[in-house]
Amino acid sequence: MNNNKAIFFLLLLSVFLLSLYASSAARVGGWSPITDVKDPHVVQIGEFAVSEYDKRSKSGLKFETVVRGETQVVAGTNYRLRVTANDGGESKNYEAIVWEKPWLKSMNLTSFKPARF
Template sequence: MNSNNAIFLLLLSVVLLPLYASAAARVGGWSPITDVKDPHVVEIGEFAVSEYDKQSKSELKFVTVVRGETQVVAGTNYRLTVTANDGGKSKNYEALVWEKPWLKSMNLTSFKPASNGRFL
């Protein structure tokens, strides 16, 4: 290997290694949702409240998504703080929804009152 090739490979690794490390850190990790008004994020929030109502025989009414994070798994986990009306009072809830878009499938994994507006 001549010195030009060695220098090229060294420079290439210096450029690509941080990109690879950054991508590797995101796989399986939680990433913030920057646009909670995105129609798909709102759909996930509406699904979470609706599914919770079905499972618990509650009558919560979806209001909005306050904040959220996503996690890439075999599909995507959405960890959302949603606001819902409960008997005329607005309350925040933490919802975890697992979506497999290629199957057009969503599952409500967890739904509970939010604690101090923070994810647990």
């Protein structure tokens, strides 16, 4: 009877560890939603994205807000943000990807394009 309890315990432990591994494996390298797009750090990244794009393109865009976003853990963090920016008096949505390495105090705009719905 004790042997059955030991087998049951090992089986239960295996299922628990497997589910723990599966949930963490899905997060590493995958995109996770940002729950608070009004977080000052997220807003700062959105402002950086619009400002950096404007420097490169001389488009005259002015940051308005972050609408939604996701993060991805890489060698640092990728932020994929939907931002609204003013383009000559008209608000438009854009998708920006910023790669941040906080330990180097470094941000790099890797993509910026009109958002598709």
